[in-house]
Amino acid sequence: MSDQKNKVLSPIPGVFYRKPAPDKEVFIHEGAAVKAGDVIGLVEVMKNFYEIKAESDGVLESFLVNEEDILDAGQEIAVISAR
Amino acid sequence: MSYFNKVLIANRGEIARRIIRTCRRLGIETVAVYSEADAQAPFVSEASEAVCVGPAQAKKSYLDIEKVIQAAKQTKADAIHPGYGFLSENPQFAERCEAENIVFIGPSADVMKIMGSKLEARDHMQRAGVPVVPGSDGQIHSVEEAAAIANQLGYPLMLKASAGGGGIGMQLVQNQEELEKAFHSTIQKAESFFNDGAVFLEKWISDPRHIEVQVAADDFGNVVHLYERECSVQRRNQKVVEESPSPFLDESLREQLLETAIQGAKEIGYTNVGTMEFIFDNNKNFYFLEMNTRLQVEHPVTEEITGIDLVEWQLRIAAGQQLPLGQEQISRTGHAIECRLYAEDPKTFFPSPGTIEQLKLPEEGVRLDFSVTEGSVVSPFYDPMIGKVIVHGASRAQAIEKMKQALAGMEVHGLQTNLALLASIMENRQFEEGDYTTQFLEKAKILS
16 A cells, blocks of 8 residues: 655745754654644744644655745645555 | 945845935935845845845845945945844944944944843833833742742733843733743743843733834933834734824823933933833833834834934934934924835735735825835745835824825735725724724724
8 A cells, every 4th residue: 555645835935944943853853753733844934933734644754845945835845644 | 514425224125215215315325235035126226336145034144244244344334224123233233333443323232232131221211210110120030039029019920031022032921820830931932042041020011002202312412302102003012003192192291201211311321313112001100111222113203293304313423423403492293193014914914925016106195115116026034014104294183084095095916915904993983082002903803
């Protein structure tokens, strides 16, 4: 059976962060289990922070963007594979 | 005679354009610094020269002290105007300017340091006889100490980080349990964001008004006020509409407030233009909140009622000259209102970056301080404010009427703005009666 893969998209343009604050740990490591609704990153848009949440349960397979990358609206952020 | 030969503007958007206008009128050359995201912005082409200082993210461009200093040296600017936000209240930046023999257009680094610390600012203001919000005398070191002080003051209270700002490092606590829960996390947050874990307690003032006083001071000990600005129409602690005079103050309360602001500015040896912010409780008691050691977004309201160009005063004071007018020579006429146009959803206030595909602006009887023109891209990297609409009328009613007409004559297409919200505020009965507090936008549910 092949794993179903879901991509997490950014609904807004902005700057991507994997950590809640510069000196904090990342929200989630690659390869870790994730539940729908878990925060996996932040996008900063016009001095506001928008939480990026997983939309499905599974394993966060990989991030497709790096810390502080500039995102376009609709850009793919991460891949979650269902278990 | 000119104050400077060439001024570098360490800012962007409408305030950069605003500063360029005055410099141009005075025959002073200007240097714009800009990020890659702002290469096509109007302020870049309007300056005499422009230097790109880095990528879009502010901390790699507008907030990078060394890059800005480098740009000033390279263009041989003899002064730097920091505008508001970004590096404008950063004492290290002011010190770097001084070390490079470049005039920083603002107060001294020492004064900025005092006002950057809420505890130090409280201390100085108390010494000057300026009322501060009842609270703990100085830093609180333990939960036990906090609980004891809280019991004396009475709940609800605000637990505040001394170095906090922009709503970060502030926690409302209703009882001892909440205080105990918030104590260590607030210290931690303050340490991680501001590198300073000092916290203190203040009484929570419910449903306050926010009224501020514009002051100006030169190097010769002259300090004047330029009246107040009423700034209580806010969303998420950000101002939306400002006006002067405040409809809340009678003449004697106004006199008292203005005099108090001057006392505070004198006590700390303030120079250049600055703003003393106060909150008023329901019983018309007022308390010092903080001092903004820079030009304010809403400074045009003051310019409209006094006829004074505040940027020119800043340049003049920074050049070591005396204030051009004494207090008795400063007067105000009529009433001014400013509306801030934000690129955001008018109901949720969520930012809405995009391209201004069409921009229709009123043609006369109104001052427009805008960062954008038709075709401008509003990028996601900076503040959502894209412009300010300012009117002046003989009376408050006339000013509101002018603002209604100005807003009705505006159209912005291509992204969402709060234009409809602004128009609704002007039509709102409570606003019309001048009967509003900082809770106004939340309580009035104007657009829902």
